[in-house]
Amino acid sequence: xxxxxxxxxxxxxxxxxxxxxxxxxxxxxxxxxxxxxxxxxxxxxxxxxxxxxxxxxxxxxxxxxxxxxxxxxxxxxxxxxxxxxxxxxxxxxxxxxxxxxxxxxxxxxxxxxxxxxxxx
Amino acid sequence: xxxxxxxxxxxxxxxxxxxxxxxxxxxxxxxxxxxxxxxxxxxxxxxxxxxxxxxxxxxxxxxxxxxxxxxxxxxxxxxxxxxxxxxxxxxxxxxxxxxxxxxxxxxxxxxxxxxxxxxxxxxxxxxxxxxxxxxxxxxxxxxxx
Numbered sequence: 724x725x726x727x728x729x730x731x732x733x734x735x736x737x738x739x740x741x742x743x744x745x746x747x748x749x750x751x752x753x754x755x756x757x758x759x760x761x762x763x764x765x766x767x768x769x770x771x772x773x774x775x776x777x778x779x780x781x782x783x784x785x786x787x788x789x790x791x792x793x794x795x796x797x798x799x800x801x802x803x804x805x806x807x808x809x810x811x812x813x814x815x816x817x818x819x820x821x822x823x824x825x826x827x828x829x830x831x832x833x834x835x836x837x838x839x840x841x842x843x
Numbered sequence: 844x845x846x847x848x849x850x851x852x853x854x855x856x857x858x859x860x861x862x863x864x865x866x867x868x869x870x871x872x873x874x875x876x877x878x879x880x881x882x883x884x885x886x887x888x889x890x891x892x893x894x895x896x897x898x899x900x901x902x903x904x905x906x907x908x909x910x911x912x913x914x915x916x917x918x919x920x921x922x923x924x925x926x927x928x929x930x931x932x933x934x935x936x937x938x939x940x941x942x943x944x945x946x947x948x949x950x951x952x953x954x955x956x957x958x959x960x961x962x963x964x965x966x967x968x969x970x971x972x973x974x975x976x977x978x979x980x981x982x983x984x985x986x987x988x
Contacts (some may be wrong), residue, residue: 748871751900752864781871784897784958812889819890819965820958 729753732760740839742773742832748781757786761793770802773835777808787817791825803827807835854881855922862903862915870899873921874930881923883988890966891986895930897959898982901943902934909936918978927968927987933978944972944982 730753731746741764749757764772774790794804805827809817817823829835856873860866871892878888899917906915918933943959963970969985 748868750864750867750871750896751904752867781868781892781896783893783900784962785900788958812885815886816889816893820962 730756732756734760740771740773740836741769742775744775746778749779749786750781750783754785757789761789770797770800771839772797772804774804774806775808775832776806776813779813782813787822791822794826805829805835805838807832858919859916862906862917864900864903867896867899870919871896877921877928881988883928887986887988891928894963894966894984897943897962898932901941901959902932902939905939906934927985930984931981933975933981935979938980941972944970
């Protein structure tokens with residue numbers, strides 16, 4: 724029997740900041756979950772977002788595209804989306820695609836949170 | 844239906860998966876396993892995993908829109924041959940016009956919708972979309988190791 728590990732996206736709210744904790748793979752199967760999570764943030768006008776990628780083991784191009792789209796809209800509204808704790812494997816993909824120049828990437832959650840503080 | 848990699852010797856894997864996105868994880872796992880067996884670096888393996896995932900996702904998406912699409916399957920062969928990893932993904936029926944194989948690819952950032960195309964062509968050394976009399980239409984990806 725096939726046991727498919729669903730990607731889990733848990734949202735943590737901290738005042739004007741949201742942290743999405745990702746666990747699993749962001750691929751075509753889990754893409755609707757990511758879209759729903761981002762849509763929820765947009766509808767609530769939450770523009771300061773951190774993506775905790777500690778337990779993320781794969782990300783598809785469509786998911787990367789969705790993150791970039793969200794980050795651009797968030798910046799237009801005075802916020803941003805930042806990524807933390809990418810695995811070396813995922814970072815290598817992001818870097819090869821040139822997205823490390825578009826998305827802000829932090830080594831840990833604390834530095835990402837601090838960076839939002841310094842923006843205000 | 845097979846949903847687990849079937850060994851064909853140490854450096855070849857054959858898979859048959861239903862046209863469902865939930866099976867993409869198994870395909871990526873098979874690519875990763877073969878790359879590990881053949882001592883391909885983690886970074887090259889990640890690139891090949893992503894290229895194969897992009898092509899399979901595109902084929903699944905398009906095949907599912909056809910009548911009986913959900914009942915179809917993809918036949919996937921992975922193997923090492925003469926300094927490269929080759930992945931063949933075959934599907935039944937008419938040719939799928941696969942945007943992930945469109946040429947020339949658009950650079951990321953210019954059009955997020957074309958990113959799949961860029962990924963495939965950036966991360967593998969050669970891509971073919973050919974008709975095989977026995978297997979039907981097949982996408983073949985080759986990555987030098």
